[in-house]
Amino acid sequence: MAREKNLHSLGEALNEFIKENKLQNGMDKVLAREAWEKIMGNGVNNYTTAVELRNNTLFVSLSSSVLREELSHGKSRIIDMLNEELNKDLVKNIVLR
Numbered sequence: 001m002a003r004e005k006n007l008h009s010l011g012e013a014l015n016e017f018i019k020e021n022k023l024q025n026g027m028d029k030v031l032a033r034e035a036w037e038k039i040m041g042n043g044v045n046n047y048t049t050a051v052e053l054r055n056n057t058l059f060v061s062l063s064s065s066v067l068r069e070e071l072s073h074g075k076s077r078i079i080d081m082l083n084e085e086l087n088k089d090l091v092k093n094i095v096l097r
Contacts, residue, residue: 056092
C-alpha cells in the first residue's frame with residue numbers, strides 16, 4: 001500500500017475541523033468549565049451551580065454567599081490558574097454571583 005504524503009495527526013485534523021467550522025468559541029466554553037472544576041476541586045464544586053464563559057468573562061454562580069466572598073478576594077489568582085490550565089489567555093475577568 002502506498003502511503004499518502006499528506007498525513008496529519010488526529011489532533012491536527014481535529015484542530016483544523018474546529019477552525020474550519022468556527023467551533024472554537026463553543027470549545028472554549030466547555031474547556032473553561034472543565035478547568036474551573038479541575039482547579040477548584042470538590043469543595044468549591046459542591047457549591048457551584050453554573051459556570052459560563054462569555055466574552056472572556058467567566059460567570060460563576062455559587063450557592064454559598066460565604067464562599068463567594070472568600071473567592072472574590074483571590075480573583076486574579078484564580079484567573080491566572082485558569083489560564084495556565086487552558087494554556088492560553090482566555091479568561092480576563094470572573095464574575096461571582
